[in-house]
Amino acid sequence: MSALPPYASPLQRTWFYTFRVICGLIFFFLIFPILVILPLSFNAQDFFTFTKEMLSFDPAGYSFKHYNDFFTNPDWQQALVNSVLIAPVATLLATAFGTVAAVGLSQSHVPYKPAIMAILISPMIVPLIISAAGMYFFYSRIGLQGTYWGVVLAHAALGTPFVIITVTATLVGFDRSLVRASASLGANPVTTFFKVQMPLIVPGVVSGALFAFITSFDEVVVVLFLGSAGQKTLPWQMFTGLREQISPTILAVASLMVAISIALLTVLELLRRRSERLRGLTPG
Amino acid sequence: MSDTTDGQVLTTQDGKPLKAALRRALRREKLRAFLLIAPLLIFVLITFVAPIVDMLFRSVENGIVADTLPKTVIELSKWDPASGEAPDEVVFAALYDDMVIAVDQKTHTRLGSRLNYEQSGISSLFRKTGRRIKRMDEDGPFKDQFIGADKKWGDVATWQVLQQFSPRYTDGYFLNAFDAKRGAEGIEMKPEDQQIYMFLFGRTLFLSIVITLSCLLLGYPIAFLLASLPLRTSNLLMILVLLPFWTSLLVRTSAWKVLLQQQGVINDFLVWTRLIDDAGRLVMINNQTGTIIAMTHILLPFMILPLYSVMKTISPSYVRAAKSLGANDWTAFWRVYFPQSVPGIGAGAILVFILSIGYYITPELVGGTSGIFISNRIAYHISSSLNWGLAASLGTLLLVAVLVLFVVYDKIVGIDNVKLG
Numbered sequence: 195m196s197a198l199p200p201y202a203s204p205l206q207r208t209w210f211y212t213f214r215v216i217c218g219l220i221f222f223f224l225i226f227p228i229l230v231i232l233p234l235s236f237n238a239q240d241f242f243t244f245t246k247e248m249l250s251f252d253p254a255g256y257s258f259k260h261y262n263d264f265f266t267n268p269d270w271q272q273a274l275v276n277s278v279l280i281a282p283v284a285t286l287l288a289t290a291f292g293t294v295a296a297v298g299l300s301q302s303h304v305p306y307k308p309a310i311m312a313i314l315i316s317p318m319i320v321p322l323i324i325s326a327a328g329m330y331f332f333y334s335r336i337g338l339q340g341t342y343w344g345v346v347l348a349h350a351a352l353g354t355p356f357v358i359i360t361v362t363a364t365l366v367g368f369d370r371s372l373v374r375a376s377a378s379l380g381a382n383p384v385t386t387f388f389k390v391q392m393p394l395i396v397p398g399v400v401s402g403a404l405f406a407f408i409t410s411f412d413e414v415v416v417v418l419f420l421g422s423a424g425q426k427t428l429p430w431q432m433f434t435g436l437r438e439q440i441s442p443t444i445l446a447v448a449s450l451m452v453a454i455s456i457a458l459l460t461v462l463e464l465l466r467r468r469s470e471r472l473r474g475l476t477p478g
Numbered sequence: 479m480s481d482t483t484d485g486q487v488l489t490t491q492d493g494k495p496l497k498a499a500l501r502r503a504l505r506r507e508k509l510r511a512f513l514l515i516a517p518l519l520i521f522v523l524i525t526f527v528a529p530i531v532d533m534l535f536r537s538v539e540n541g542i543v544a545d546t547l548p549k550t551v552i553e554l555s556k557w558d559p560a561s562g563e564a565p566d567e568v569v570f571a572a573l574y575d576d577m578v579i580a581v582d583q584k585t586h587t588r589l590g591s592r593l594n595y596e597q598s599g600i601s602s603l604f605r606k607t608g609r610r611i612k613r614m615d616e617d618g619p620f621k622d623q624f625i626g627a628d629k630k631w632g633d634v635a636t637w638q639v640l641q642q643f644s645p646r647y648t649d650g651y652f653l654n655a656f657d658a659k660r661g662a663e664g665i666e667m668k669p670e671d672q673q674i675y676m677f678l679f680g681r682t683l684f685l686s687i688v689i690t691l692s693c694l695l696l697g698y699p700i701a702f703l704l705a706s707l708p709l710r711t712s713n714l715l716m717i718l719v720l721l722p723f724w725t726s727l728l729v730r731t732s733a734w735k736v737l738l739q740q741q742g743v744i745n746d747f748l749v750w751t752r753l754i755d756d757a758g759r760l761v762m763i764n765n766q767t768g769t770i771i772a773m774t775h776i777l778l779p780f781m782i783l784p785l786y787s788v789m790k791t792i793s794p795s796y797v798r799a800a801k802s803l804g805a806n807d808w809t810a811f812w813r814v815y816f817p818q819s820v821p822g823i824g825a826g827a828i829l830v831f832i833l834s835i836g837y838y839i840t841p842e843l844v845g846g847t848s849g850i851f852i853s854n855r856i857a858y859h860i861s862s863s864l865n866w867g868l869a870a871s872l873g874t875l876l877l878v879a880v881l882v883l884f885v886v887y888d889k890i891v892g893i894d895n896v897k898l899g
Contacts, residue, residue, distance in 0.1 A: 206807065217703045220696050221718050224778060227733035228725055230743060234736060242736045243746050291518040298514025303507050310515060317526050319884050321836020323853035324873045327860055328529035331536055331870070351525040354518060383510075412726045415838050419860065432728045436735060436843050445736070448729040455724040459717070 228452055235260055235445035242442065260446035270443065273431035280342070280417075280427060281410040284349035288406040291350070292357025293399050297391065299358070300365040318355035322415040325352065330419040340422035348416050353406030360405065364398025364469075397465045404458055411454075530877070537871035540648035543640065546589045547576040551644040559638045564631065570620035574611070581608045595865050596650065597639045603630045651871035675855070675872065682851045685769060686834040690781075692774045693830045694823065697781035701822070704782075705789035723779035731840050734772040738763040738844070764846030772844050777833055781826040784891070788822025821890065828887040832880055852876055 198210050238257040239245050247255025264270045295314065299307065317325065329348050330339060338344035368391070376386040392399075414429035421430065428447065435444045488496040544551050549572035557565040580586040590604030610627040614620070624631040642660060643650065650660070657673040658665050667673065700719065704712045722730065737743050745759045754760065762768055792815060800810040838853040845854070852872060859869035 209807075213699065213703070217699050220700050221715070223696070223775065224722050225718050227730060227737055227775060228722060231729070231733050231736060234743075241741075242739060243741060243743050287521075291521050295515045295518035298511045301507060301511035301514075303504060304511045304515070305508055310519060313527060314515075314518060314522055316530075317522065319832070319880065320530065321838075321853065321876060321880055323836060323838040323856055324530070324533070324877050324880075325526065327856060327869055327873050328531075328533035329526075330860060331866065332529035332532040335532070347525045351522055354522060358518075408724065412728070414728060419857075429726065429728050432732065433839065433843070436728070436732055444732050448726070448732050451726045451729050455721065455726065455729075459720055459724050463717075 231445050231448050232452065235442070235449040237442060237445075240442050242445075260443050263441075263443045264446045264450075267443065269426075270428075270431060270447065273426050273428045276425055277411060277427040277429075280345055280349060280425070281407055284346050284353060284410040285403055285407040287346070287350035288353035288410075289357050289399060289403040292354045292402060292406070293361050293395075295354075296358050296361035296365060297387070300362055300368070302370075314358055315355045317352045322352075322413075326416045326419040329416060333420060339420060340425075342425060345417055345421050345425050348420055349410035349413055350406075352413065352416065353409045356405035356409060357399070357402035360402035361395060361398045364395045368394060397469045401462055401465055404462060408455075408458060533870045534874055534877075536867060537651050537874045538647045538649065539867070540643055540650065541646050542589055542592050543643045544646055546580050546585050547573065547640075549573075550576050550640070554637065554641050554644060557637065557641065559634055559641065562634060564621070564625075564634060565637055567619055567621050569637075570624055570631075571618060573624065574614065574618075574620045577607065577611050581611050591864075593639055593643065595654075595868065596643065597635065599630065600636065600639065603628050603636070607631075651867040652874075654868055655871045655875055675852070678850075678852045678855055679875070682835055682853075685766065685773075685849070685851065686831050688770055689773045689777060689834045690827050690831045692770065693778050693781040694827060696774065697778055697785055697826065698819075698823075701782050701785035701789050702819075704786050705792070706794075719779050719782050722775070723783075727776060727839060730776055731772060731843050734768070734775065734844060735763065738768055738771065763844050764849070766845070766849040768844035768846065769841050769849035772840050773834060773837060776840060777830045780829050780833060784825040784829060785819065785822040788825070789819055792818045825887070825891045828883055828890065832883050832887065836876060836880060 198207065202210065233248070234242065234244070236256040236258065237245065237248060238255050238259065245255055249255075298304070299311070299314075304310070325348075329344075333339040333344045333348070338347070372390050372394075373386055376390045377383075381389065412429055414427075414433050417425060417427050417430055418433065421427070428451075432444055432447060435441060490496055490499045550569060553569045553572040554565060557569060577586060580589070586604050586608045587601075590601040593604075594601035606628050607624065614623045614627075621631075630636050653659055653665060655675050657668050657676045659668055660666075704715060704719075707715070735742075739745070740759045740761065740763075742763075744762070745754075748754045749756055749759065762771070796814050796818070797810050800814040801807075805813065835851070836853055837851060838857060841849055841851045842854050842857070845851070853876070856869050856872050856876070859865045859872070
């Protein structure tokens with residue numbers, strides 16, 4: 195399939211190109227909705243579609259007014275601040291707990307490993323609405339509902355499975371004799387962890403942290419139930435915006451968030467290349 | 479390895495038996511592993527597992543009647559609804575004592591609204607009685623006074639509901655979730671026009687299957703192409719799959735809202751190309767079509783990624799061997815390649831299906847009324863109707879469905895093999 199052989203029959207030739215066209219259309223379906231909001235966010239009108247001026251590339255059809263609105267509207271600014279206050283703290287908690295636990299899980303003798311794994315992965319499996327419902331009931335019993343820490347703890351719990359998965363994946367390729375070598379040279383376990391193990395698993399930790407960050411930064415269901423007006427995050431504001439007073443400012447926010455995703459994706463891709471290169475260099 | 483030679487016990491250098499020393503080392507290693515895991519385990523147990531267990535508990539919990547009307551509940555247990563008459567004076571006397579305390583603590587309205595889910599009208603009955611209770615004669619007789627305050631106290635049905643919900647635990651919420659109720663002759667289905675939850679579960683399943691199938695239909699060719707292209711090209715094309723995967727759910731949902739609207743981009747394009755006229759703009763949003771299109775787009779990467787990782791391990795020499803043995807392209811694909819890709823189909827399909835039956839945001843925003851899922855109903859009961867018990871029991875049913883699917887997923891793929899990005 196990779197290339198058309200010179201002896202291909204006309205039928206094979208037709209199918210080869212038809213298949214490529216079909217795939218192209220599916221790729222278009224995947225990427226078009228994301229790309230289409232970028233130009234629309236510069237619309238000078240309050241419309242959700244291309245105006246005549248935009249289609250004729252008339253500069254008058256384009257403007258920064260929706261971005262302007264985002265950066266001056268106090269509602270959006272408050273939401274941005276809340277998102278920035280919540281996501282990094284949740285990420286930090288999830289990454290710290292998750293990395294340590296992943297190191298523990300990768301030891302050769304872990305009692306009840308399947309059961310522990312099932313519990314630790316469960317926040318990723320259980321549908322968000324159920325997590326949100328359960329947390330709403332439980333956190334209101336213990337007084338965390340509607341508080342900053344309630345949202346942070348909930349988001350941290352939702353992010354940990356991703357850290358566990360990415361870090362254990364990196365630890366699979368980790369050579370245990372390095373730990374023994376370090377111990378035999380007199381390093382204590384803590385030094386060994388930070389000087390030997392950590393530098394080698396750092397790509398896994400970083401990508402786990404990115405997953406945890408995006409989980410919290412994009413999360414809307416749990417914050418909708420657990421948060422009060424004081425914890426309104428960007429996704430929450432977008433959600434209410436889409437449901438009630440639909441305003442094109444959402445497109446500007448969406449475009450900015452696409453930019454963030456592209457940045458995150460680039461970091462991950464660089465990390466992946468780095469680890470591939472490192473693996474290629476290590477003998478065997 | 480045997481630990482004894484000629485009856486002699488092998489020892490470590492400091493003279494301890496080797497077996498004991500090894501056992502100690504193993505125990506220490508286990509303890510260390512456990513201590514490393516413990517912080518996260520405790521964290522997840524408190525912040526996540528406890529809430530879920532609390533929700534399961536709430537779906538059967540029903541302490542409110544026994545807590546608000548303790549004496550009445552005891553006296554009422556002796557009453558037989560088959561007698562066809564309201565209970566006698568003793569029960570009403572107990573009710574008076576309980577109501578005085580309840581009105582004092584203002585808990586009677588809560589009880590009223592709780593019982594109102596079971597039989598409408600009880601909420602107003604309790605509020606009305608609460609207002610009249612102070613004017614009642616403390617020495618009785620109470621039965622006539624209560625019936626004088628509201629005729630409903632003379633109804634067998636009212637007391638039947640009270641008696642039915644006296645126990646601390648109830649299956650009432652679950653019966654409700656299954657569109658059933660406890661009538662005079664045991665459990666019976668509700669009238670057809672009130673059977674909403676089974677219908678919603680059915681629709682959730684149906685739409686999830688449609689979404690899973692369309693993800694498979696669109697995802698299979700892409701995964702196949704990516705797996706067969708040289709690594710350099712496929713890595714580049716992979717970005718087109720990963721970018722949507724990493725883009726915020728709300729961004730993608732708003733994009734579809736923009737595209738599918740009646741005044742949106744797709745309709746404008748179709749009008750411009752004269753495929754449809756201005757009056758005949760397609761309705762593609764706030765219905766099932768909107769939910770299916772948007773969710774297929776959102777979940778498609780979850781289908782492509784597992785499929786791709788399986789297809790990459792299929793050696794091209796099998797297909798070549800099949801062709802050299804005389805198979806045409808289709809036979810080589812269908813008989814040789816496709817069976818080897820089935821594990822990927824299983825993994826991707828179950829993943830997409832699990833994710834889709836619990837979806838809330840997208841159906842809420844683009845589903846209108848005909849495209850919403852059971853999760854939207856759960857959210858409604860939590861935040862609008864405040865019938866938390868029913869929300870909890872619907873949630874429990876959904877959770878059970880997801881867990882069953884997950885066990886299947888674990889059998890096919892294994893949680894350890896989940897790959898991200």
